[in-house]
Amino acid sequence: xxxxxxxxxxxxxxxxxxxxxxxxxxxxxxxxxxxxxxxxxxxxxxxxxxxxxxxxxxxxxxxxxxxxxxxxxxxxxxxxxxxxxxxxxxxxxxxxxxxxxxxxxxxxxx
Ligand SMILES: [Zn+2]
Numbered sequence: 001x002x003x004x005x006x007x008x009x010x011x012x013x014x015x016x017x018x019x020x021x022x023x024x025x026x027x028x029x030x031x032x033x034x035x036x037x038x039x040x041x042x043x044x045x046x047x048x049x050x051x052x053x054x055x056x057x058x059x060x061x062x063x064x065x066x067x068x069x070x071x072x073x074x075x076x077x078x079x080x081x082x083x084x085x086x087x088x089x090x091x092x093x094x095x096x097x098x099x100x101x102x103x104x105x106x107x108x109x110x
Contacts (some may be wrong), residue, residue, distance in 0.1 A: 009062035019041030025058045058103060065104040070096040075106065 021039035025031040054061045063072045072095035085091070089102030099107045 003062070003064070005064050006051070006062040009051055013047035013050060014044055016047055060103050064094040065091070065100075065102075067091075067096060067098055067100060068104055068106040069093065069098040072096070074100070 018040065021036075021043050025039060027037055051062045055063065066072065067074060070093060072093060074091050074093065082096070090107065091100045091102075091104070092098070093100060101107050
């Protein structure tokens with residue numbers, strides 16, 4: 001299912017891919033237009049299986065994450081509240097203040 005969250009994740013990955021393609025071609029002295037077309041096509045297609053794979057692995061990419069305690073939808077762009085969150089991912093629920101991991105599960109207070 002294509003949701004707004006999915007499109008955000010897709011656009012982000014596609015933008016990174018396109019940037020990579022442009023950097024590689026920029027470093028090539030005589031880039032062929034075919035290489036550009038193939039590179040852009042790959043950059044646009046790769047995010048689809050990549051997001052699928054990450055979702056299979058349990059990462060909530062392209063999906064809304066909900067708080068395990070109060071079920072509030074967590075923002076797509078999170079501001080880490082501490083160094084552990086910045087390193088490992090995770091949220092502090094804006095509604096109930098629960099500490100959650102990157103998948104929205106409640107984390108035991110430490
Ligand atoms: Zn909550």
